[in-house]
Structure formats: structure tokens, C-alpha cells
Amino acid sequence: MNASLLCHVCCGECVAAILEPLSRFGRYAVFFYNPNIQPLIEFRRRATSVQVLADHEHLTLLMDGRYDPKDFLRRLASWDRPERCLSCYRLRLAETARVAAEKGYGAITTTLLASVHQDHEAVRRIGQEEAAARGLAFHYEDWRSLAAHGHEEAKRRLLYRQQYCGCLFSEEERFAPTRLHLYKGNDRGNGPG
Numbered sequence: 001m002n003a004s005l006l007c008h009v010c011c012g013e014c015v016a017a018i019l020e021p022l023s024r025f026g027r028y029a030v031f032f033y034n035p036n037i038q039p040l041i042e043f044r045r046r047a048t049s050v051q052v053l054a055d056h057e058h059l060t061l062l063m064d065g066r067y068d069p070k071d072f073l074r075r076l077a078s079w080d081r082p083e084r085c086l087s088c089y090r091l092r093l094a095e096t097a098r099v100a101a102e103k104g105y106g107a108i109t110t111t112l113l114a115s116v117h118q119d120h121e122a123v124r125r126i127g128q129e130e131a132a133a134r135g136l137a138f139h140y141e142d143w144r145s146l147a148a149h150g151h152e153e154a155k156r157r158l159l160y161r162q163q164y165c166g167c168l169f170s171e172e173e174r175f176a177p178t179r180l181h182l183y184k185g186n187d188r189g190n191g192p193g
């Protein structure tokens with residue numbers, strides 16, 4: 001495969017999942033752009049996991065370290081699923097396409113295609129639309145079967161592994177049904193609720 005590719009990436013675990021398919025491209029880079037990830041410490045953890053992996057694998061990394069949750073929330077079509085996630089995909093893939101066109105890449109793709117939790121067909125459709133709007137191709141591959149490999153690789157490499165999708169809404173959806181908490185004081189139970 002000889003095409004050049006800019007791959008939007010969301011975390012180290014997902015990049016670890018697709019290292020082999022990425023290596024088939026003649027020229028490729030990974031692009032961290034995820035204004036959806038909140039709060040700040042979580043954002044830094046995921047950005048750092050990508051940085052660590054990129055350094056180790058000698059990947060070309062374009063890092064957008066801007067953290068601006070207000071702007072992200074303003075740009076969502078809705079705060080509810082599924083519209084929220086569709087806006088979120090579009091925001092990230094539109095920026096990936098913009099940067100790819102600016103830097104001379106011929107195609108874009110995303111590690112969202114390696115997630116079993118995302119709306120795969122929506123990612124594909126929006127990726128194709130945003131790539132086409134910039135005169136680029138969207139590289140589609142179903143990488144979901146590599147998710148378990150990414151998980152194992154992240155464990156092996158001691159990379160940070162996230163517990164929820166990214167935005168504060170998804171954090172609530174993940175933890176509200178649980179009684180998980182981090183209180184380390186004089187324990188009088190399992191926290192509020």
C-alpha cells in the first residue's frame with residue numbers, strides 16, 4: 001500500500017491495536033485531536049499514553065493539546081445520544097481532514113473504527129463525508145476484531161487504559177450505575193447513594 005494517511009487517534013490502547021495495519025502505509029502519521037475528553041486530568045492521561053506509544057514506536061505524531069470543554073459543549077448538536085456522538089465524530093473527523101489536507105496526506109482514518117463501543121457505520125459515513133469535503137479519501141477498515149489485541153498490548157506496555165468514552169456525559173453513564181468511588185478516608189460505606 002503506497003497511499004499517505006493521517007489517522008485520527010483517541011488513546012494509546014486504540015493505537016496499539018492498529019499498529020500493524022498502519023505500518024502498511026508508505027507515509028502515515030497519527031493525529032491526537034479529542035476535545036471531547038474530560039476532565040483535564042483524563043485528557044492528559046490519554047494524550048500522554050499516545051505520546052509514550054508514539055515515542056516508543058517512532059510514529060510521527062501530530063498532537064493537538066488544546067483542552068476546551070466549553071467549546072466542545074457549544075458545538076454539540078445535542079447533549080443526548082445519539083446526536084451527541086454524531087456531532088462528536090464529525091468534530092474530530094472534520095479537523096482530521098482539515099489537517100490532512102493542509103499537510104498533504106491523501107486519506108484519513110480513525111481509531112474509532114477499532115472500538116466496539118462506537119456507532120461503526122456512523123463513523124464510516126461521517127468520515128467519508130468529511131474526507132470528501134477536503135478532496136481526500138477515507139480509509140475504511142473494520143478494526144473491531146483488533147480491540148482485544150489493543151487491550152492486551154496496552155496492559156503489556158503499561159499504557160493508561162480509559163474507563164469511559166470521553167465526555168462527562170459518558171463518564172456519568174459509565175459510573176452512575178456502579179457504586180465505585182475513590183474515597184479513602186474513614187469508610188462508612190460505599191459513598192453516596
Ligand code: SF4
Nearest residue numbers: 085088165166167170
Ligand atoms: S460518548 Fe463518546 S463519542 Fe459520544 S459524545 Fe461522548 S465522548 Fe463523544
